Amino acid sequence: MMHLLAACGSALLLVAASGYVPVATAGEWPTEKGCKNVKDPDSVMKGWCAAISRKKGNCLGCHHAMVNPWPEALPPGGNIGP
Numbered sequence: 001m002m003h004l005l006a007a008c009g010s011a012l013l014l015v016a017a018s019g020y021v022p023v024a025t026a027g028e029w030p031t032e033k034g035c036k037n038v039k040d041p042d043s044v045m046k047g048w049c050a051a052i053s054r055k056k057g058n059c060l061g062c063h064h065a066m067v068n069p070w071p072e073a074l075p076p077g078g079n080i081g082p
Contacts, residue, residue, distance in 0.1 A: 030049070060077040064077035
């Protein structure tokens with residue numbers, strides 16, 4: 001019975017995970033100006049916009065975000081912080 005339950009749970013998880021769609025592809029991340037125009041952002045988009053905002057912390061001044069390809073409108077990220 002436990003094997004059947006585990007198999008059904010695994011199948012359900014696989015179906016749920018296959019419906020995952022990323023918020024934006026790497027080339028579609030907004031710039032700091034573009035973040036002002038984002039309608040109803042989710043937590044990932046809010047985090048991206050906070051990280052690239054120079055007024056909210058300028059995270060990319062020291063840290064490098066793992067985004068490939070890097071948005072052309074943004075300067076390269078730093079390499080001081082992890």
